[in-house]
Amino acid sequence: MASAPLNDLWIAALTVSIVFLTILWYKLNKVESNLPPGPRGLPIVGFLPFLRANLHHQLTELSQQYGPIYKFWLGGKLCVVLNSPSLAKEVVRDQDSIFANRDPPIAGLVATYGGLDIGFSPYGSYWRDMRKLFVREMLSNRNLESCYSLRRQEVRKTIKNVHTKIGSLTDIGELAFVTEMNVIMSMIFGSNFVEEMEKHGTEFRELVIKYPQILGRPNISDFFPMLARFDLQGIQKDAEALLKSVESILDPAINEHLKMLSDRREGEIQGNEKKDFIQILLELMEQKDIGISLDLVKIKAILVDIVIGGTDSTITTIEWVMTELLNNPETMSKVQQELKHVVGMNNIVEESHLPELHYLDAVIKETLRLHPALPLLIPKRPSQSAIVGGYTIPEGTKVFLNVYAIHRDPHAWESPLEFQPERFLNRSTNLDYAGNNMKYLPFGSGRRICAGLPLAEKMIMFMLASLLHSFDWKLPEGENVDLSEGFGLVIKKSKRLFAIPTPKLPNLDLYQ
Ligand code: HEM
Numbered sequence: 001m002a003s004a005p006l007n008d009l010w011i012a013a014l015t016v017s018i019v020f021l022t023i024l025w026y027k028l029n030k031v032e033s034n035l036p037p038g039p040r041g042l043p044i045v046g047f048l049p050f051l052r053a054n055l056h057h058q059l060t061e062l063s064q065q066y067g068p069i070y071k072f073w074l075g076g077k078l079c080v081v082l083n084s085p086s087l088a089k090e091v092v093r094d095q096d097s098i099f100a101n102r103d104p105p106i107a108g109l110v111a112t113y114g115g116l117d118i119g120f121s122p123y124g125s126y127w128r129d130m131r132k133l134f135v136r137e138m139l140s141n142r143n144l145e146s147c148y149s150l151r152r153q154e155v156r157k158t159i160k161n162v163h164t165k166i167g168s169l170t171d172i173g174e175l176a177f178v179t180e181m182n183v184i185m186s187m188i189f190g191s192n193f194v195e196e197m198e199k200h201g202t203e204f205r206e207l208v209i210k211y212p213q214i215l216g217r218p219n220i221s222d223f224f225p226m227l228a229r230f231d232l233q234g235i236q237k238d239a240e241a242l243l244k245s246v247e248s249i250l251d252p253a254i255n256e257h258l259k260m261l262s263d264r265r266e267g268e269i270q271g272n273e274k275k276d277f278i279q280i281l282l283e284l285m286e287q288k289d290i291g292i293s294l295d296l297v298k299i300k301a302i303l304v305d306i307v308i309g310g311t312d313s314t315i316t317t318i319e320w321v322m323t324e325l326l327n328n329p330e331t332m333s334k335v336q337q338e339l340k341h342v343v344g345m346n347n348i349v350e351e352s353h354l355p356e357l358h359y360l361d362a363v364i365k366e367t368l369r370l371h372p373a374l375p376l377l378i379p380k381r382p383s384q385s386a387i388v389g390g391y392t393i394p395e396g397t398k399v400f401l402n403v404y405a406i407h408r409d410p411h412a413w414e415s416p417l418e419f420q421p422e423r424f425l426n427r428s429t430n431l432d433y434a435g436n437n438m439k440y441l442p443f444g445s446g447r448r449i450c451a452g453l454p455l456a457e458k459m460i461m462f463m464l465a466s467l468l469h470s471f472d473w474k475l476p477e478g479e480n481v482d483l484s485e486g487f488g489l490v491i492k493k494s495k496r497l498f499a500i501p502t503p504k505l506p507n508l509d510l511y512q
Pocket of ligand 1: 314378442
């Protein structure tokens with residue numbers, strides 16, 4: 001008799017379990033059935049064994065097979081790729097607060113002290129404060145104007161340097177690297193530091209090249225968290241070593257500024273002198289009541305973003321523009337005609353000329369269309385489940401916005417594979433860098449748009465205008481332009497670009 005209530009209990013428990021499991025199965029199935037289509041891959045590893053080195057090419061090819069939105073699995077990680085302007089709009093405009101979150105790889109976390117930088121930190125108050133600090137204190141219009149003399153000084157140094165290489169093979173990436181690095185370093189640490197930094201030039205360039213390669217390598221640890229502690233491919237170890245090398249260059253400069261700060265406090269010197277970015281950060285670190293709790297690690301994380309991330313994408317873009325110009329000599333001569341007209345040949349380029357250089361601007365925009373430095377932007381991770389293109393994108397999915405495919409989409413662009421800067425001369429289209437026209441997003445769009453855009457735009461224009469105004473450039477006899485791409489988070493040319501300068505400006509003494 002006592003077993004009857006027990007039986008009832010069993011039956012009730014069984015019924016509840018069946019109902020629960022049915023709901024769960026239904027829900028999972030519904031999510032799965034509402035995922036976008038995509039290649040199947042293998043059990044457990046998914047699509048991982050099929051990944052190719054040039055991911056952006058492969059993802060663009062897959063969009064031709066599976067349509068503008070598709071998915072694949074990398075181990076246990078669901079990835080979704082968006083390949084059209086209208087899907088981009090759904091993500092960066094309509095649902096930006098959900099998709100402003102990041103999905104950093106382990107290597108990225110290691111290289112930024114656990115995502116304490118701007119680029120990889122999750123969407124939230126920490127990211128907002130850090131980005132505001134960077135944009136307001138370092139890249140405000142006022143600060144950019146007051147740092148013009150630094151940019152001018154470095155660009156002039158570069159022109160004088162090219163003058164010593166007349167008629168000989170010149171590494172364009174190297175020229176761009178030295179100039180950009182010196183500008184960024186002097187904005188952060190002050191111009192006195194440039195000489196010190198130049199001693200580390202070669203070593204630092206190696207780091208700048210390695211950084212996006214390590215971050216862009218598919219890492220098994222990212223897709224099978226259980227295996228992460230074994231670091232099977234050694235990528236985590238490489239990222240740790242990279243960070244150590246960067247620290248060995250940045251730490252002495254930071255320590256010197258800390259010492260200067262404490263000497264100044266002891267001497268009670270209150271100067272009105274312009275502060276370097278590092279000085280501003282260190283002073284904020286000491287103020288406890290400003291709402292942001294800064295410490296040295298967070299400061300270094302921001303510096304890694306600016307110094308490594310910013311330098312790399314800028315020099316890569318300059319190298320691509322020069323490559324396209326060498327490949328299209330008529331376009332190069334049109335740029336030089338414009339420079340002759342706007343700047344004149346008895347004068348040197350100043351930043352005040354840049355807004356008048358419409359054709360050069362169009363050439364740079366067209367280059368960034370065909371060769372966006374970050375063709376898949378920085379991958380996103382929705383903070384909650386969302387619907388895009390009618391499909392479910394579950395929370396935690398890795399979302400690639402394939403700007404490379406969008407920039408070459410024949411529905412969005414006429415003759416998309418041809419280099420035609422003229423398409424950017426029509427002012428009625430809003431084809432600028434602000435990320436408002438969804439068919440053109442070289443700097444991304446929405447809340448996570450590139451934070452360094454105002455500096456990048458100035459530096460690229462200023463450097464190219466100066467190089468093309470002062471010199472004619474040609475390839476070595478018998479060589480063709482190489483347009484092949486390397487791989488990584490930032491897409492570089494697979495081979496360095498060497499070109500030969502000959503003087504164009506009648507009087508290079510103007511640069512003395
Ligand atoms: C041609 C030069 C550059 C290009 C093409 C470029 C492109 C980009 C892109 C595509 C993103 C990701 C946007 C997204 O995910 O929606 C980004 C992020 C970022 N860029 Fe740039 N960038 C350039 C130069 C710079 C420079 C010079 C700096 C710093 C001085 C810089 C600092 C940053 C930072 C801090 C972020 C992270 C923004 C965030 O997550 O909130 N970039 N950049």
